[in-house]
Amino acid sequence: MGPHRWVSVLVCTVASAAALTACGSGGASNQTADGKTELTVATFNEFGYEDLFTEYEAAHSDIKITQRKTGQGAPHHQNLFTKLGAGSGLADVEAVEEGYLSQVMDKAGQFNDLKEIGPGVDGRWLSWKTAAATSKDGKLIGYGTDIGPLAMCYRKDLLEKAGLPSDPAAVKSLFASWDSYFATGDQFVAKVPGVAWFDSAAQIFNAMHNQHEVGYFDKSDTLVVESNKAILGDWNAVTAAVAKGQSAKLVAWSNEWNTGFKLGTFATKTCPSWMLGVIEAQAGPENKGKWAVTEAFPNGGGNWGGSYLTVPKQGKNAKKAAELAAWLTAPEQQIKAFKAKGTFPSQVKALEDPALLDSANAYFGDVKAGALFAAQAKKVAAAQYKGPKDGQIQENVFSPALQSVEQGKAPDEAWKTAVEGAQKAAK
Structure with a gap:
């Protein structure tokens, strides 16, 4: 694989999966005509498994693998939850995106405990990756695939225009904390x-929120939006920055957002590893070398993306x-x-x-992006507990509420709307 290939692929799915298309149905595994055991594997987007399936079949003459691949994450998961409700039709192995x-996890009883039926794989993963897929009673529901460790991407030329440092090492102090980040924004x-x-x-708020040990729900699945002061603190910090003109007021994954990369509408971007590919695709070859990424993220680390x-x-x-x-998710x-995707x-x-x-990214100035994001992944302290309606509250309640502030609604009024929306969603 070339030095820039890996960052040219979009692997995060939740926010970009807008189109709901028909999804092929699942089905229980069975025997093929020649007596092999057929195992069905349902994935979405690009997991890089095609050659691995061939390799596994070559080493296991009794296995035939059938892949059911969906182009986007939303229809894949829609199919997953429909088949869970129906009680039949799922693949033998089902991929699940972290969003x-x-x-x-709310339906953990319908999935096998991989600690019981799978090979012994303790210690393989970063601890927070495994913790997120472990149920309250200690059952391991999923083997971790990829992750999306967070760093900060920025336009070097725009920072220089503001008289700010632009070298990846020199800008670290600007992104050391959310306080320093917003102060630099001013x-x-x-x-x-x-x-x-x-x-x-919303993109900034979500990154801040996900760093907290406790989010929208506590571990008893009680909604704690009002009592969790960290959430209101994030809200106040972000909406204050909006009031000072720091936000481009774009909706992530919209055409205007995509164009913003090319036009230089904004100077910084919260950057999971896969975002480098998005920036390269949207900013285009004419902006090669203008974007940079630094081994820093406000208040430590974070993760956005990845599957099981x-x-x-x-x-x-x-x-x-x-x-x-277990084999597909082994280190090798x-x-x-x-390398594939x-x-x-x-x-x-x-x-x-x-x-x-040693993998480098030519678009971002030949930075050793692999090493950079590997270091960022190790900075993630723990996985925030997510209640069963966590994703809906983030996407359908808080993100629209923040967009309303960007469009002129008073932050206090929008906060009340968000709290009420979260309470309704949690019922």
Whole structure:
């Protein structure tokens, strides 16, 4: 794989999955005409598994793998939850994106405990990756695939225009904390009229919110939006920045947002590993070298994106399905998938592999992006507990409420709307 190939692939799915298209139905595994065990694997977007399936079949003459691949994450998960409700029709191995994981964990009883039926794989993953897929009673519902560790991307030329440092090492102090980030934003918008500091209030708020140990729900699934003062603190900080002109007021994944990268509408972007590919695709070749990424993120680290492989109880060959899922997510295979499609590994050993650490990104000034994001992944302290309606509250309540502030609604009024919306969604 070339030095820039891996960052040219979009692997996050939740926010970009707008189109709901028909999804092929699942089905229990069965025997093929020549006596092999057929294992079905349902994925979405690009996991990089095509060559791995061939490799696994070559080493397991009794196995035939059938992939059911959906182009976007939303229809895949819509199919998953429909088949869970119906009690039949799922694949033997079902991929689950982290944005939908809380809904799956709410139905943990319909998935096999991989600690029981799967090979022993303790210690493979970063601890927070495994913790997110572990139920309250200690059952492991999913084997971790990729992750989306967060760094900060920025336009070097725009920071220079504001008289700010632009070298990736020199800008770290600007992004050391959210306080320093917003303070720098004040300096920037004062010096560069017509250009915003960040793209979207919701994008910043979500990154801040996900860093907290407790989010919208506590571990008893009680909604704590009003009592969790950290949420209101984030809200106040972001909406204050909006009032000072720091937001470009764009809706993520909209045409205007995409065009904003090309036109230089905003100077900084919260950047999971896969976002580098989005920036390169949207900003275009004419902006090569203007964008940079630094090994820093306000208040430490964070994660946005990544998936898991689960084994629903509907399948007839759960043990063999678990063996396949464990093999696909082993360090060696995670590196192969990374080389094929750019999925950033979650395995501890894979994060130390030279193939990852030496990978560079030509669009971002030949930065060793693999090593940079591997370091960022290790800064994530813990996985925030997500209640069953967590994703809906983030996407359908708080994001629109923040957009209303960007359009002129008073922050206090929008906050009340968000709290009420969260209470309704949680019922």
